[in-house]
Amino acid sequence: MTSPHEKAGNAMSEMKRVRTLERYAACSAKAIAEGSLAQVMYFIDDAKKDIATLAADRDRIERNREMWKGQVERQSETISQLREALRLLLADVKDYEAWQRPCHAVDVAGAALSKAGVTP
Numbered sequence: 001m002t003s004p005h006e007k008a009g010n011a012m013s014e015m016k017r018v019r020t021l022e023r024y025a026a027c028s029a030k031a032i033a034e035g036s037l038a039q040v041m042y043f044i045d046d047a048k049k050d051i052a053t054l055a056a057d058r059d060r061i062e063r064n065r066e067m068w069k070g071q072v073e074r075q076s077e078t079i080s081q082l083r084e085a086l087r088l089l090l091a092d093v094k095d096y097e098a099w100q101r102p103c104h105a106v107d108v109a110g111a112a113l114s115k116a117g118v119t120p
Contacts, residue, residue: 016053018046083118 024047032043086109093099099106113119 017050019050024050083113083116087113087118 027043032040035043090106090109090113093106101107
């Protein structure tokens with residue numbers, strides 16, 4: 001399944017290419033070889049342009065993948081740090097009279113940690 005971002009990227013590269021991939025797949029080597037020199041030159045020129053476009057798209061996608069991968073890693077680390085901070089805070093205030101049950105903030109924090117599989 002392709003995401004909306006992938007579909008948009010595919011549409012962008014389709015618009016920039018001289019020929020669609022389907023047209024290349026349908027090409028007959030024999031027909032190209034038997035064509036006029038001008039036809040062969042146009043085909044080669046189109047192919048070079050489309051290869052450059054596809055290479056640029058590939059490079060852009062790799063950069064985006066690395067960017068998203070780095071963002072996910074940073075967010076994961078932040079979430080881990082926040083969970084640990086919340087766990088320590090709950091452990092620290094558990095004996096304070098003002099934080100004894102019923103205390104909505106402590107209940108919500110404890111439920112969030114339990115849902116994440118962290119023992120408060």
